Amino acid sequence: MSALEVKDLAVRLGGTEVLRSLTFSLPRASCLAIIGPNGAGKTVLLRALIGALPHAGTIAWAAGTVLGYVPQKLDIERDLPLNGWDFLRARAALSGGTPALQREALDSVGLAEEALSTPIGNMSGGQFQRLLIAFALLGRPNVLLLDEPAAGIDAPGQAQLSEVLRTLQDTRAMTVLLVSHDLSVVYSHADYVLCLGRHGTCFGPPRAALTPERLYEIYGQPLGFHVHDHS
């Protein structure tokens, strides 16, 4: 059963064709990693998938899909007078979320309630990223789209984030789409990988789809990455 069917997707931005004839489908409760060099259209793809950009071709989410979106590092001004509570309560009010659901979302991402009194512009990268995920969870999503969630987060924060995502997938059978630059995340997390490159695209399980030749094609240069096969 597919969570998502994409057929002949094309997106133009300001006269430039950013995505062209993109076709793939994603089974439910699987994790898709989207990789590719800067400017390949990874964020554009996520924005098209959530309906924020006009596009050609078809994007078909399974019936009953509820999307949660965690955008790329947001540029929040440090003095913006909104704290974590303002942000979460706004979401809860929009979707009729209960205090119990708020607590559950915070627990899922391991964010302490005390941290929510901090203005969101003053939160650390890791805190804010977890707040964004908690925010997405308040909408009770069954699909989570994350745009470079680890960007700007230190190593312990990244490990914690990986753990959060893994738990969400295991406990809630969530379908996850994840833009990442980190190939080790792709190999360890993803069931499928979609690569958007300068010369075409590829799709499949990471080990089959990401050959050294393919990586060279995508990034236009050799990547010194070795897959450690533990199996």
Next chain:
Amino acid sequence: MSTIIRELTPELGSLALSGLMAAAAGLIGSFAVMRRMVLAADPMSHIALPGIGIALILRVNPLWGALALLLLGAVLIWAVERRTRIATEAVIGVTFAVALAVGSIITSGEALIDALLGAPGMLTLAETAFGIAGSLIVIVFVLRARNALVVRLVSPEIAITASVDVARLDLYFLLAFALTIGLGLRFLGVLLMGSLIIIPAALARRFARNLNAMLTVSVVTAVVATAAGTYVASLARRPSGPFIVMVAGGLFFLSLLRRRKT
């Protein structure tokens, strides 16, 4: 007794109107400042001027002419913003500067001064009723839409996945913004109304660490500035606008003496 009430009613109506108008300005200004719309507020208020001029030529109440063009301006900004983000500021700047030029040609004499700086004197019953109703519309809109506005200002994409109709919300916000400018024209005039929307909110932003504090400080500042400015203007028998903005600006500069939040 009834004579006293009849004589007091216009005063009370005017007082209620200026208080509600200031509260509306403080609320809409909070979100305008958080959305970095500070620079759009001033030129946008200028589009009211040709509306006032046209209304005077047609011999209708200038308020209706101003309001019609303000709402039209809001729709224009909204439409341009939807097409391209980069050109918005240039388009707003040019369009509204031209509006000010055209307006100052077709409005002249005392009417021009009143339109620019705010007219003293009594309001008609229709003006008072419209002002109170309009202020309440803006206040209710901001308070009811505050959650959607918060999410939208953090990220439009997140707002879409939270089932917020971002395009419609943006249009309503701009219309409420235009309406607020229209409400204050009689008190502050075309040149200065943008300031009453921006200055109290800019002051509040310096100290507020959460949304409620932001909205409260902004509204209180706007109401205090309007009340004090109107009072001083009535003593000096001068247009109220400059005095209101001077009080608001004075409060803002006073606030600079206190260390901002960390």
